[in-house]
Structure formats: C-alpha cells, structure tokens
Amino acid sequence: MKLDPKIPSGPLQQKWERYRLEMKLVNPANKRKFDVIVVGSGLAGASAAASLAELGYNVKCFCFHDSPRRAHSIAAQGGINAAKNYQNDGDSIYRLFYDTIKGGDFRAREANVYRLAQVSVNIIDQCVAQGVPFAREYGGALANRSFGGAQVSRTFYARGQTGQQLLIGAYQALQRQVGLGRCQMLPMTEMLDLVVIDGQARGIVTRNLATGEIASHAADAVVLATGGYGNVFYLSTNAKTCNVTATFRAFKRGAAFANPCYTQIHPTCIPVSGDYQSKLTLMSESLRNDGRVWVPKSKEDTRPPNQIPEADRDYYLERKYPSYGNLAPRDIASRAAKEVCDEGRGVGPGGKGVYLDFAHAIGRLGEKEIRERYGNLFEMYERITGEDGYKTPMRIYPAVHYTMGGTWVDYNLMSTLDGLFVIGEANFSDHGANRLGASALMQGLADGYFVLPNTLGNYFASSKQSKISHSHSEFRKTEDEVKARLQRLLSIRGRRTVNSFHRELGKLMWDKCGMARNEKGLSEALQRIPALRQEFWENVNVLGEGGELNQSLEHAGRLADFLEFAELLCLDALTRAESCGGHFREEFQTEDGEALRSDERFAFVSAWEYQGPDTRPVLHKEPLVYEEVKMTQRSYK
Amino acid sequence: MNVTLRVWRQKNSKTPGRFVEYQAKNIIPDMSFLEMLDVVNEDLIARGEEPIAFDSDCREGICGKCSAVVNGVPHGGHRGTTVCQLHMRHFKDGDRIVIEPWRATAFPVIKDLVVDRSAFDRIIQASGFISVSTGQAPEANSISIPRVVAERAMDAAACIGCGACVAACKNASAMLFVAAKNAHLGLLPQGQAERYRRAFTLVKAMDEAGFGSCTNTNSCEAVCPKEISVEFIARLNRDYAVALLRGSGREAASSAD
Amino acid sequence: MTSFSALYDSTLGKKYIMALTGAGLFGFVVVHMLGNLQLFLGPEPLNRYAVFLKSKPGLLWGARLGLLLLVFLHILTAVQLTLRNRAARPEKYDRSKPYRASYASRTLFLGGLALFAFVVYHLMHFTVGTVDPSYLKLRDAANRHDVYRMTILGFSHPGVSAFYIACMAVLCLHLSHGVGSAFQSIGFKNKQTAVWIDRVSKILGVVVFLGNSSMPLAVLAGILR
Ligand SMILES: Cc1cc2nc3c(=O)[nH]c(=O)nc-3n(C[C@H](O)[C@H](O)[C@H](O)COP(=O)(O)OP(=O)(O)OC[C@H]3O[C@@H](n4cnc5c(N)ncnc54)[C@H](O)[C@@H]3O)c2cc1C
Numbered sequence A: 001m002k003l004d005p006k007i008p009s010g011p012l013q014q015k016w017e018r019y020r021l022e023m024k025l026v027n028p029a030n031k032r033k034f035d036v037i038v039v040g041s042g043l044a045g046a047s048a049a050a051s052l053a054e055l056g057y058n059v060k061c062f063c064f065h066d067s068p069r070r071a072h073s074i075a076a077q078g079g080i081n082a083a084k085n086y087q088n089d090g091d092s093i094y095r096l097f098y099d100t101i102k103g104g105d106f107r108a109r110e111a112n113v114y115r116l117a118q119v120s121v122n123i124i125d126q127c128v129a130q131g132v133p134f135a136r137e138y139g140g141a142l143a144n145r146s147f148g149g150a151q152v153s154r155t156f157y158a159r160g161q162t163g164q165q166l167l168i169g170a171y172q173a174l175q176r177q178v179g180l181g182r183c184q185m186l187p188m189t190e191m192l193d194l195v196v197i198d199g200q201a202r203g204i205v206t207r208n209l210a211t212g213e214i215a216s217h218a219a220d221a222v223v224l225a226t227g228g229y230g231n232v233f234y235l236s237t238n239a240k241t242c243n244v245t246a247t248f249r250a251f252k253r254g255a256a257f258a259n260p261c262y263t264q265i266h267p268t269c270i271p272v273s274g275d276y277q278s279k280l281t282l283m284s285e286s287l288r289n290d291g292r293v294w295v296p297k298s299k300e301d302t303r304p305p306n307q308i309p310e311a312d313r314d315y316y317l318e319r320k321y322p323s324y325g326n327l328a329p330r331d332i333a334s335r336a337a338k339e340v341c342d343e344g345r346g347v348g349p350g351g352k353g354v355y356l357d358f359a360h361a362i363g364r365l366g367e368k369e370i371r372e373r374y375g376n377l378f379e380m381y382e383r384i385t386g387e388d389g390y391k392t393p394m395r396i397y398p399a400v401h402y403t404m405g406g407t408w409v410d411y412n413l414m415s416t417l418d419g420l421f422v423i424g425e426a427n428f429s430d431h432g433a434n435r436l437g438a439s440a441l442m443q444g445l446a447d448g449y450f451v452l453p454n455t456l457g458n459y460f461a462s463s464k465q466s467k468i469s470h471s472h473s474e475f476r477k478t479e480d481e482v483k484a485r486l487q488r489l490l491s492i493r494g495r496r497t498v499n500s501f502h503r504e505l506g507k508l509m510w511d512k513c514g515m516a517r518n519e520k521g522l523s524e525a526l527q528r529i530p531a532l533r534q535e536f537w538e539n540v541n542v543l544g545e546g547g548e549l550n551q552s553l554e555h556a557g558r559l560a561d562f563l564e565f566a567e568l569l570c571l572d573a574l575t576r577a578e579s580c581g582g583h584f585r586e587e588f589q590t591e592d593g594e595a596l597r598s599d600e601r602f603a604f605v606s607a608w609e610y611q612g613p614d615t616r617p618v619l620h621k622e623p624l625v626y627e628e629v630k631m632t633q634r635s636y637k
Numbered sequence B: 001m002n003v004t005l006r007v008w009r010q011k012n013s014k015t016p017g018r019f020v021e022y023q024a025k026n027i028i029p030d031m032s033f034l035e036m037l038d039v040v041n042e043d044l045i046a047r048g049e050e051p052i053a054f055d056s057d058c059r060e061g062i063c064g065k066c067s068a069v070v071n072g073v074p075h076g077g078h079r080g081t082t083v084c085q086l087h088m089r090h091f092k093d094g095d096r097i098v099i100e101p102w103r104a105t106a107f108p109v110i111k112d113l114v115v116d117r118s119a120f121d122r123i124i125q126a127s128g129f130i131s132v133s134t135g136q137a138p139e140a141n142s143i144s145i146p147r148v149v150a151e152r153a154m155d156a157a158a159c160i161g162c163g164a165c166v167a168a169c170k171n172a173s174a175m176l177f178v179a180a181k182n183a184h185l186g187l188l189p190q191g192q193a194e195r196y197r198r199a200f201t202l203v204k205a206m207d208e209a210g211f212g213s214c215t216n217t218n219s220c221e222a223v224c225p226k227e228i229s230v231e232f233i234a235r236l237n238r239d240y241a242v243a244l245l246r247g248s249g250r251e252a253a254s255s256a257d
Numbered sequence C: 001m002t003s004f005s006a007l008y009d010s011t012l013g014k015k016y017i018m019a020l021t022g023a024g025l026f027g028f029v030v031v032h033m034l035g036n037l038q039l040f041l042g043p044e045p046l047n048r049y050a051v052f053l054k055s056k057p058g059l060l061w062g063a064r065l066g067l068l069l070l071v072f073l074h075i076l077t078a079v080q081l082t083l084r085n086r087a088a089r090p091e092k093y094d095r096s097k098p099y100r101a102s103y104a105s106r107t108l109f110l111g112g113l114a115l116f117a118f119v120v121y122h123l124m125h126f127t128v129g130t131v132d133p134s135y136l137k138l139r140d141a142a143n144r145h146d147v148y149r150m151t152i153l154g155f156s157h158p159g160v161s162a163f164y165i166a167c168m169a170v171l172c173l174h175l176s177h178g179v180g181s182a183f184q185s186i187g188f189k190n191k192q193t194a195v196w197i198d199r200v201s202k203i204l205g206v207v208v209f210l211g212n213s214s215m216p217l218a219v220l221a222g223i224l225r
C-alpha cells in the first residue's frame, strides 16, 4: 500500500486556490451520469449530498436514523469556528490554522488544516443564507464567543444548539434536493459492507432496519460520512447508536485506518451516577468561559461547596495555566481533572468530579445574563442531576467525546481505496492528536460543502470508471456474507445480552486505554479483547428475527465491529510510544506531568492496513512535514 | 423502588397491538426513564422474551428520536422535557405507568413504541427550506438581523421534530411542527423571497400527509419539549391567508422547480 | 391550484371558513340577544321591534338566507374537519382526555350538534310555531303579533326553560373556546394579545349565557309575566 497524501505544490496559502484551478471538471451535462453514494447524513454527509445534487450528480444518501435530521451532529452545543475576525481581535486565517495545528499537538497535516481555515469563512456565509439563526448583537451583526484553545473570539453559535441549527440547515438543503428529485434519501438503511471491484469502491450492501431487507447499491464513488467511534468506550457523550461499522468495514476491504488511538476526552461532562448509566451528557465547553473549575485544597475537606472559603479552594486550571486558565484545551483540562481526582480531591459520589462554579460570574454579570447565555445548559443539568447550578456549583468530570482518528484520506479526502471518499468525523484529516472546541462542525461542513464537491469532480474527470450494476457478482457475494453474519448472530442464543458485552468492552477500554495509557495496561487489553470477542460470538443472546425491526440485532452487529476495532485502537496506542494531544502515555511525560512528544520518532500519521482475520495489521507511516510552522512543545501556561 | 409498567406491544404495522404488564424492580431514582426501560429489557432478554422496541439516540433531548406516551402524555408531561430526559425521581414506588407509542394515522407503528415519522421529512421536502445552493451565499454580515428577530426565529427553529405535538393533539394535527418551520424561515430576511409560497406548500404537504386540522386546543404547546409557542400557528394562518390572496398556489404549481 | 380551491380543500382554508362563519353566527347571536332583551322593557318595545323586523321582508329574508348559508357552511365544514380529524387519530390513548385541551375545545362538535338541534327546536317553537300553533295567533292591543306574550307563555313550561338554559350553557362553552379560537384561526393573535383575547372570549361566552338565560329565568321566577 502506498500512502500518497497528494498535497499540491506551492506555498501553503496558495495550495488550495491553485489546485482548484488545475482540477479537471466534469461537464454539467455529464454530471447526471455519475452515481454517488453518500453514507451518513450528519453535517458532513448532508452538506455533501446536497451540494453534489445541486451540482447535478445523481446522489443516493443513506442513514440508519429514521430521518437525516437525527444524525449525531444535532447534539453539538457550543459552536463553530471561523476566521472572520468580526471582533477585530487579531484573528485571521493563519491564526485559526496555527491554533488548530498547535491544538492538535503538531500531528495534523498542514495543507489540510490551512484549507480548513480558508473555507471556514464561506461556511458561515452559507449557513446564514440558509437561515441558520446564529446569535446576534443588538446592532444586527453576528455575535461570537471564545472557546477552549484560542485567545480570540471566533466561535459562532446558536444558543446551546449550534449543531442542531447547522444540521437543520444542511438537512433542509438536502431535503430540497430530495424534493426536486435530484437526490434519493434512504433513511433507516444501514450500510453493512462496502463492495470493492477491481480495486475501486463501487457500492455498498445495506439492511433496511424496518423490514430487514438486504440490498445492494452500485455507484461510481462512495462517500462515507458516518461519524466517530467514541462508543467503543460504551459510555461517551456520543449518541447511543454512533458506531464504527462503516469505516471499519471499509478498513477490512482495504481502506487504511489512521490514528485510531487519538481519542478526545471532554473535560465538562456530567459525572457517572451509577452502573445503569447508558450515556454521558456533555455540558458545553462554552461554560468554561464564565465558570471556574476548582476542587478543595485538602482531600479531607467534605464541606458542601458553598461553605468552603476561597482560601481552601484550588482553582487548579488557573493556577497551572495562568494565561489560558479555565480555557485550557480539552486534553489538558481533562487530564488535570483526572490528576486532582486521583489525588483524592475529587468531589461528589465516588470522588469522580470537580466543581464548575458560576458564583463569580453571577456576581459579576448577574444571574439574568448567565441565564441568557447558558440557560438551557443549566436546565439540562438540573433535569439530570436534580441540582440547581445557579445555587450550587455544578459537578463535572471528563468523558469520551470525539475521535480524531478515522479512515486515512489524502488531500482530496479519498481513502487508500480508489473511489472511496471519507468526510467529517469519520476521517482522520484535520485535528491531529487533539481537536479544538468548535472545530468539528467546521470540518464536517468544510468537507461537505466546499472540499468534496470539488475533489470528487476531479476524481471523476481524471480517472476511468466502467459502469457496474448492482447485479454484479461481487454484490451477490457480499450480500451473502452480510446475511450469513446476521444469521450467525441470531442463531447463537447464548446467555448474555449485547449490552452487557458492550459495557464490559467499554469499561476495559476506559480503564486501559482511556485518559492515560501505559504499556502494561495496553498489552493486557490486547489480550483481553480477543477473549471477550470470542465469548461474544459464543454466548451472546440476540432474540427476534432478521426480517423486521430488531434493535438488538443492530446493536450486536455494531458491537461485533467494535470488538475487533478496539484491538486496533489499543495496538495503535501501544505502538505510539509518545504522548501527544488526546493520547497520553504515562511513560512519556514532562516533569510537571505534561504530554511529552517525540517528534524524531513519531512525527507521522499511523495508517493501518488490514491483513485478514486474527492477523496483525500492518503499519504505514505518512511523515508529517511542516513547511510553514515550527513544531514546538505545546504550552498553555 | 418498584413500578408496574403497562406497555404497548405491537409486532408491526399490520398486526394489532395490545398492552402487556411488566414489573420493573430495583429502580434507582437517578435513572432516566429510558434507562429504566433498558433495565426491563435486559431482564426480558434474560427470560428469553423479546425486548421492548423503543426509539432513542442522543438521550439528551435534542435529536428528537425518543418518543413515548407516558400515562397518556407524550414525553411524560414535565415542562420542556423529552422522555429521554425524564428521570425516575418523578415517580413513586408502586406506581403504575402506562407506556404507549405516538398514535396518529400519519405515524404508523413500526414496532412496539417505534413509529414512522417520515411524514415530517416529506413536509420539509416540499418547501421547508430557503432555496440557496452551496456557493450562492453573500458575506454573512451583509445581512443585518436585529437580535430580537434572530431570537424569535431561533425560538421556532428549536423544534426537534419529535412529533409530540402530533401525538398530543386530539386531531393528530401537525400544525405546531409546520408553523415552527414556517416561522423559523419566514421571520428571517433571508426567507422572505419564498415566504408565502413556502407557507402555501408546507400546508399542502401537511394535508397530504394525513394529519388532522387544528382546533386550537393547545395540547401541542403543552407537551412540546422545546416549548414552542402556538403563536407561530397564528402566524402560519396569517401567512397562508396572504398566500391565498396573492395566488401563491398557482405560482407554486406553475414553477416545476 | 387556485386560491379558491385551496380555500375549500386545505385544512387551513376550511378553518378560515369555520372562523368567519362562526364569527358571523356569533354576531347574530349577540344582536339577536340584544333584541330579545327588550323583553325586560315590556310588551310595547318588543312587539314594535318584531313588527319593524317583519316590515322589511327583503332585509328579513336576506338575513335569513345569509344565516342559513352561514349555518350550512359552518356545519358542513365542521363535519368535514371532524371526520378528517377522527381519521387522523383513530386510536385513543389509554387515558382518554387529551392533555391540557380544555373541555370546551374538546366538545365543539358534539356541542355544535346540540346547538343545531336547539336551533331547529327554537325555530319550531317561536318562528314556525310547530310546537304550539296558537303562539302565532296571539295578538296585542294594537293587533300586532304579541311576541311578548308568546315568549312568556313559551318559557312558563319549566321543562322548556330548562332545555333553553342548558342549550345556552352549551353555546357558552362553544363560544368561550370558539371566539378566541377564531382569532387564532385567521392569524389575528400573538403571545401578548392571546391572553386577552382568550379571556374576553370566555367572558363573552358567559355574557351570552347570562343574557339569554335571564329571560326564561325571569319568566320562571315570576319577574316577567
Ligand atoms: C455532545 C457533543 C457536543 C459537540 N459539540 C460540538 C461543538 O460545539 N462544536 C464542534 O465543532 N463539534 C462538536 N461536537 C463534535 C461534532 O458534533 C461531531 O464531530 C460532528 O457533528 C460529526 O459530524 P459527522 O457528519 O461527521 O457525523 P454524524 O453527525 O455522527 O453523522 C453520522 C451519520 O452517518 C450515519 N451512519 C453512520 N453509520 C452508518 C451506516 N453504517 N450506515 C448508514 N448510515 C450510517 C448516521 O445515520 C448519521 O446520519 C460535539 C459532539 C458531541 C458528542
């Protein structure tokens, strides 16, 4: 396998513009002749499917949700970054680019990130035109807030529902194309495998979740926009059904998977309250704009928070990172929370929590203003915990939130498989080892609205696709494999539920491959995962039939992939013997406990190539060459 | 605590459904309602019975997927709360809880508590958008929008498309859903060009989907997890009247695009 | 689609018809009530008023036809909408009452049917005279039709009066939701005005009830004789 990132030549600032000029175009009359499959209708998928259909391609869009509007993107709260510099506070494309590279701990590809910063400004224009009701100043101009890892205010937001509003914008654009008959939308249809013919991705095999029908769909290119794999940890801030199946199936069909060990733990989530917990809820990072994080100085201090005097509180983020304070990047803030809790100074049941305190902000701005800014978040907190955040500090704890790793893609967003494009959280492209807040929405929309519609045309215009129909034998073969696997799951009828396996896998991953990792734990995980997987295939109990809605069967199939994928994740974590961004190896830290990178040995993207069942995948390295920025030790002090 | 559940079980849209009683034991008040159902399902599977199919995804009240009528009230009747955010601390030991799917002809049951809400998508396909293609947008700040207008548009745009409004309405009317979309886009300057045509076409699609009409009982507003106001319904009624006066119907029919 | 066909075919169009015809009927109810309240002024003004009405046959029949049209459209549309609404929600929930919907809003159709029955009886009672043909033959001193006497006689049956009062209660309920609802249906409401419109709607319902019921009550109580 050859990893060619296909980075265009020329100075960083001009690469994208120049490249766009050099691209081959598809004649408008010919676009109809190209069939494109888009799997996923989140921000990335919906924006791509809509834009491609607008251009005239023949688009089929799939999602397993009952409606494209329910994709997990809907849950994003805080905002979306763009280098508009509306606040005149020194922002620029270059600064957004630099912040993103630095935030990613110098493990992202320079050219991609620069392009992302460039198109960020167009995204806001597009979304406003679609009717996204972004927050406004009284004068009618767009408002901004600041977010972790940045010293400028460049985040656009719509209350605490930015992801929802952006997704609804993209969803509406997509529905418009569906209504016009230019795009066919297939909801409740899950992709269960990728079909590769002569080295090209030529279609997918799907299961209709309502009827159980297995079907094949052929196309000239397949786009995966299937989101992240955070649920390999079972508990995460992701929606319950988020999964790795699409990209993992692609991996098994030959698309290299990059940096699986880069997982992001978000510092501000509502702590776990019991074993029954089914998911974790994020409290938007924007809360850190006005909330202050602290724990008692002494671990013996059991007083209620309001009775602990200032002198006995440790505002540890402000203490350790004076210039960024409570706005330190996510990985750093999360680790700092873990550290104080490990010291025994954590608060709440089980000592797994720290305070997020608004008393000062309320004193400074008044409760009304705080209510206006974060009212819905406070309500959500109260609904879940039964506590009033205006009166007593909230309790928060880090939780798995985002996955920077994903299918390896080149500058065109094409994977190592010809004709397979991967966009949004599902690819690995722009965030390096750690993603900054409000940058995932930006990336998903950049990919879908502005990058893919260009690069896909170039692919069509410059390579040869023979017409293939879904009756090709390779489709039949893949369908049979898919059916056999479902049948197998249904026929085990063991003694354990799917959920119990998922919970066990999640706990193992969190303990051994969570916020801090070490060689011993990872090696142990690598032994236990195959054993768990074997037990799963012998002892899982999936009731019901395949020919109808069967949520256990859906879950079982997704978990089966997680059980294989988890091993890849741990292997990657073990191989990367350095600490960087979200990947913290205890063996590699500075004296004061910060991540210690090893640029000589690890300044590369790890891209894993599948080698067959129970065979160790092969690691390919894409060296990270920085032409513009200098790699430095990240400091937020 | 222990509660008794009376749950609607239905194999598919063609088979008639019925209520079945289950005991939910050792429920912890901090559990969410759906986590309680998870526990019941784990029990059912252990006994070899098929688990109760119910919808959920984000479990934080934003995706709009969860849908259950709890004791006759969609989402359970706590202000601004979806059923995934409803917590067991609102129930007492020994309570009997009736759980049913959304009931409406336009939302056929797929299985147990899961219903098909694609009718909402069809309404949006008809005209729930501003017709602007990628690349056509002007510079964002060239459109100045007073804060109050943006906030009101946001009030309407907050709809999560869960369908509780339809479920609650004695007529299974989708007016609140449609009115919210009409107001979201119609309040903004960007949405003016298509305002009346949109109102006209939205109503047409709504009627075609088989929803009932609005008797202004306001049940919808009472159960809406995003507390969307029925004042948007008045606005839709207004816009539609203007659309009729302007002949937007003919306009909509003549433009094939 | 033309606006005219949309008015008839769409649920919103039908609701405009409901609201406008309902408003028309409401207007009639109020005027009718005010006219009748002259009962309290004695036979002279009331009987003169009756002659005045009959003296302009064009106007009278115009109004009657207009009312008939309003009633016809109101009922036709009510039946159509109600059938549609029942088809949209064929299965009831385990708990029968819809959440938060007022009793008045839930009983518009059945109440409306009761009102229709009442109107028919009312016409047979006092206009056509089917109930007691002698009513139409009553004459006062000036040899006018003695509407005053007819009313007193009509209401002196406790059963008949009770029926009238019960029907006025139904009308009160219908209007207490209907008047406010009509404003909403034609789009003439917002968050601020809604509170007031709904309040006034309820008050008007009660005023119509009290005004109309006062007549049979006064007869039964012996105040009017
Ligand atoms: C709670 C929360 C808050 C967040 N807040 C922010 C924020 O404030 N700012 C920010 O920038 N980012 C935020 N993020 C991250 C961001 O929301 C996501 O990274 C981003 O939305 C992912 O978009 P996507 O389009 O790639 O994938 P998704 O939105 O996850 O969409 C995946 C789509 O793929 C479909 N799909 C998946 N697998 C299959 C399959 N096998 N077959 C068929 N369909 C399939 C799904 O149905 C879905 O439509 C947040 C994330 C979380 C969890």
Ligand code: HEM
Binding pocket: B213, B214, B215, B216, C015, C016, C018, C019, C020, C021, C022, C023, C025, C026, C027, C029, C074, C075, C078, C079, C081, C082, C108, C109, C111, C112, C113, C115, C116, C171, C174, C175, C177, C178, C179, C181, C182, C183, C185, C186
């Ligand atoms: C004195 C006679 C009547 C008056 C003054 C009257 C008035 C009204 C008014 C003002 C409304 C509100 C319209 C709206 O919501 O937009 C209404 C609604 C209604 N009326 Fe009447 N009405 C009368 C008789 C009747 C009769 C005879 C029926 C027969 C069935 C009837 C059935 C209804 C129904 C079903 C509605 C509700 C329609 C809906 O919202 O779905 N009404 N009426």
Ligand code: FES
Binding pocket: B055, B056, B057, B058, B059, B060, B061, B062, B063, B064, B065, B066, B082, B083, B084, B085
């Ligand atoms: S599960 Fe998403 S709103 Fe309830």
